[in-house]
Amino acid sequence: MYKIQANASGTRSIEITDCHLETIKKYSLLSGLVNSNGIIDEDILDKLKFNVRGLLESEPGKDKDLLDLCLDVIYNQNMKGIGLKNLVALYKEWSLSHQDTEE
Template identity: 65%
Template sequence: MAKIQTNASGTRSIEVSDQHLATIEQYQLLRDLIDSNGYVDEDVLDKLRFNIRSLLESETGRDKALLDLCLDVIYHPNMKALGLQNLVSLFLDWKKNKTANNGVSAD
């Protein structure tokens, strides 16, 4: 379990589990999410929420892990652009460590 900071002052955070990160990986929720400018802002967070909403409305979105991710992280009242940026960083570190531990190339 890891905590991500969701505001600049550090007074708000969200706990993110390995299961949440695995669900992000399973559904490739962060793929092509951030524009070429590299900035994570509220529009990017809205885009993620719209993508997840469409997944939930489809037959494949009837997954408890995806619902848990939404309730616990993505739609958490404290989730803002900074929180999403920190979630992306956490996910990349998690993926890198997972790949290193499995001895698989990260390409």
């Protein structure tokens, strides 16, 4: 279980599980999400929400893990641009540490 800071003041946080990170990896949700300027803000969060909504609409009810990721993390009421930035950083760190175990 991991915890990311969801707002600038640090008063809100979101819990992230390995299952959430596996789902992000399975659907490559963060790949190509960030623009060339590297800034992660509310617009990028909206883009992620649209991408996930499209996945859910194309396969309604087929992947409980994707739905859990949406409810617990992406559409969490505390999720803001800074939360997504922290999620991306956590995912990068997590994927590097889990890359060794897969090989």
